[in-house]
Amino acid sequence: MPQLPEFIEIIGNHKQRTIALLRTQLVFAEGEHKPSLFWLGGFKSDMEGSKAIAIDSFASDLGLNATRFDYSGHGKSSGEFSEGYISRWLEEALEVFDRSDEEQIIIGSSMGGWLALLLNNILQKRKNPRVKAIILIAPAIDMTKDLMADHFSEKQFNELQAEGFIELPSDYDEPYIITEKLIEDGKNHLLFGKPVETACPVYILQGAKDEAVPPSHAIKLLSHIMQDPVFFTMVPDGDHSLSRPQDLVLLKSTISRIISGEE
DSSP: OOOOOEEEEEOTTSOOEEEEEEEOOOOOOTTOOOOEEEEEOOTTOOTTSHHHHHHHHHHHHHTOOEEEEOOTTSTTSSSOGGGOOHHHHHHHHHHHHTTOOSOEEEEEETHHHHHHHHHHHHHTTSSOOOEEEEEEESOOTTIIIIIIGGGOOHHHHHHHHHHSEEEEOOSSSSOEEEEHHHHHHHGGGOOTTSOOOOSSOEEEEEETTOSSSOHHHHHHHHHHOOSSOEEEEEETTOOSSOOSHHHHHHHHHHHHHHHHTOO
16 A cells, blocks of 8 residues: 655745655664665655655665655645745755654755755754765755856846746756746855765765766765765766666665665
8 A cells, every 4th residue: 555645834934835755664673773764856856756766665675764755846745846945945854854863864866965965064063963874866066056057148147037037958848947046045055165074974876977967066076075984986877867777776785885884
């Protein structure tokens, strides 16, 4: 029987909205402690995507709990996609994270990789951050600047200022709506230009044939993580999604390595 999502209300600082989430809640023996998997999807992706569903399957195989959710404007959560921006989605990620009390392996894909590091920055300021490791899949760090605004034409900038949004091609049925709010808010969360300190191991999985987040972008991130262990895997024939069966095997083996403490 399909698992039914929970719905939580978030008021916060960025308008009230209803967030849909799916989480497993295994009961462990007394004294038994296992980390959980915390999934952060990409821009316009939802918790029914192939990697998100695979996370639940991995958790079941490994005897772990897992959490995945839809950002506002995505999937089963409320709101319009065009109303979203980084501060808002980050607030939602923190709210969902705080619904558990277990140690977590945070797994972020594309934009979710940026949110994973931003979330970790907030959590590391706590006495008990509960982050065992971070896995980043084609991480779109600082995407609103490095992967969007820096490539806009003069015509696009003029349209963005005049209309408040522009449309960009996407792999979905409809184009991406990129708002001026998204671009401006992203400036408040830029990570590049200073060391990225995570206080936990980081695992980066990157496709060499990724056109949306090119390998050079992942290598740029790699050069910013100087204080913590980082493990970088380039998939020679991998694209942006890294969701083929062999890519999911790689993701599962990465999780298994973290759980087993091989490194």
